[in-house]
Amino acid sequence: MNIGAPRGTVDLLPEDTRKWQYVEEKIKSICEAYHYEEIRTPMFEHTEIFQRSVGDTTDIVQKEMYTFNDRGGRSLTLRPEGTASVARAYVQNKLYGDPNQPHKLFYFMELFRYERPQQGRMRQLHQFGVEVLGARNPAIDVEVIDLAMTIYRTLGLRSLRLVINSLGDKESRKAYREALIKHFTPHIDSLCKDCQLRLEQNPLRVLDCKKDADHPAMKDAPSILDFLNDQSRKYFEEVLELLEEIGIDYDVDPNLVRGLDYYNHTAFEIMSEAEGFGAITTLAGGGRYDGLIEELGGPDTPGIGFGMGIERLLLALEAENIDLPIDQSxxxxxxxxxxxxxxxxxxxxxxxxxxxxxxxxxxxxxxxxxxxxxxxxxxxxxxxxxxxxxxxxxxxxxxxxxxxxxxxxxxxxxxxxxxxxx
The missing domain is CATH 3.40.50.800 (Anticodon-binding domain)
Structure with missing residues (x-):
């Protein structure tokens, strides 16, 4: 009999949970200052929720979901990410009818992804996230980024790098999609099998491939920024101006596309540049997903959010030699x-x-x-x-x-x- 914890899971002993509790309480207090309220959703959802929102072409849906049929023959999936569950709850509970808009929500979730375990990336992972539903305004995009940066800085992290991009609206993405197909088609035989499929289904995902990251065609791939229409470009410029106004440094990366299909306009990642942190430097990532609520049967409702791994946050604190002031007396x-x-x-x-x-x-x-x-x-x-x-x-x-x-x-x-x- 194997009595060890399943691969990709760990036990959090009391000396560990004290750190987790401290971090969680700090995060909650910051959310309160920003007037974000907590939401809790079921640990599993109908599989189609993730297929429709996250996207059939993503690695999460194709390779990483824990999916099973219940006794009634219904296909259910342990949630692999948080946004889809919150969006489903927003639609089901008709929160779009509430006069107090936007809804500014936060959550702590256990997520499940079948991927190769490594430092800071487990099959059962813990994530803090926020979702703002009901506001199409560059100021909200910046507020969400500012909240994430405030959490890291309040806990003492200093070696941080914000990377940002715009994926544009539907019109911009359509033009960019066609340019990517035209660019990568001559190289299709030398791309990995996954990218060969992605080029037909969702070419933006080719830019997010880890296997082909050093492929020569990646270096001179078209930039999304060259395909933004006037409206998308103006929106992105205002986001950057507001970041500068509150003193948040950033780097624009035209190849940042994020791994989920529902993103548009602002996309961002916050990374650790601490020495010895490891090869995977991303601490948090998110962006705008206007259109997701409609995809799940709700009205036209803009949205933006991010997910922050708690495991990776604690690793970053360790890399910067930050001791949390935990009273163990x-x-x-x-x-x-x-x-x-x-x-x-x-x-x-x-x-x-x-x-x-x-x-x-x-x-x-x-x-x-x-x-x-x-x-x-x-x-x-x-x-x-x-x-x-x-x-x-x-x-x-x-x-x-x-x-x-x-x-x-x-x-x-x-x-x-x-x-x-x-």
Whole structure:
């Protein structure tokens, strides 16, 4: 019997989850400042949701989805990305009818992709993301990018690079699509099998290929920026102007197309340039997806968002030697001596916890010295010492572990005393 975790998954032990919780709480507080509200969607969806939104030609749909039939014969898929689920929820719950527009949403999701596991890329991954639905405005594009950059900077990251591009509107993309087909067709036999198919189905995906990244035809491929119509070019220019206005540096990369079919206009990635971070440098990526809500049966609704891998965020923090200020101390630890009744101990600990005081105790019948060692390992600020003599006098000794100072306190005054000290 194989009792190890499945390939591409990991256990998050308490020392790990403390870091995750700290990061998640910081992100939530930033979202609150930007007035983004949390949404939670099911872990699996009808398969067609991802086929229609992410795109049949993408690697996610073709190679990476965990898809199964339920007992009713319905095809279901563990969500491989977050935007499609949020878009489906937006349409199903008719959020487009809410007078408060746009809807600014954030989420923490576990995603599932069958791909080769490597550092920072697992088959079960954790993602933070935002989606703004209902606003076609360059300012929203920049707000979304600014939110992502603010998260990274607040956590201490400095070696960051924002790469941005415009994929234009439908008219611009159509012209660009034809130019790419014309450019790559003479080289089709030397492209990988995936790109040979992509050239017919979705030529923009050829630019996103990892296998053919160094192919000579990639270097002189047409630039999308040369095919933007006036409206698309003006939109992109305003996005860049607003980024400059708030001091966010950027690099324009005409080959940045992102891996999902639903993107148009603004597309961006945020990368780590920290030494030793690894070959895969992307921390977050996203862009605008006007038309996705219509594809799922809703009205004409513009949208933009991004996804941010939590695993990769933590790796970036490690690469920049950033220690998160996590308080691992315990408020109090109860040490008992002699024959103190269990019910007395239990009631005392319960009362302290009900008053918001963090406390733990010994459950293994250890001697006093071993109990004090346990208190030290748990970084207890105070040790409460209760023996038969103290109990008979209805008092307890409160010892401050850092200074060694000890004070006898009435049991009836313990809660108030600890609240004042803590």
């Amino acid at each position: 315990l408020d109090c630890y109860l040490v008992t001596m002699g024959d103190v009744p269990q019910k007395v101990i239990f009631k005392l600990v319960h009362e302290l916890r009900q008053n918001g005081i963090q406390i733990d105790r010994d459950y293994q019948g250890r001697k006093v010295k071993a109990q004090f060692k346990a208190a030290n390992r748990l970084h207890a600020k105070y040790v409460l010492v209760l023996g038969e003599e103290e109990l008979s006098k209805q008092v307890i000794n409160v010892k401050h572990m850092e200074t060694g100072n000890q004070k006898e306190v009435k049991l009836s005054e313990l809660v108030q005393t600890l609240k004042e000290k803590l």
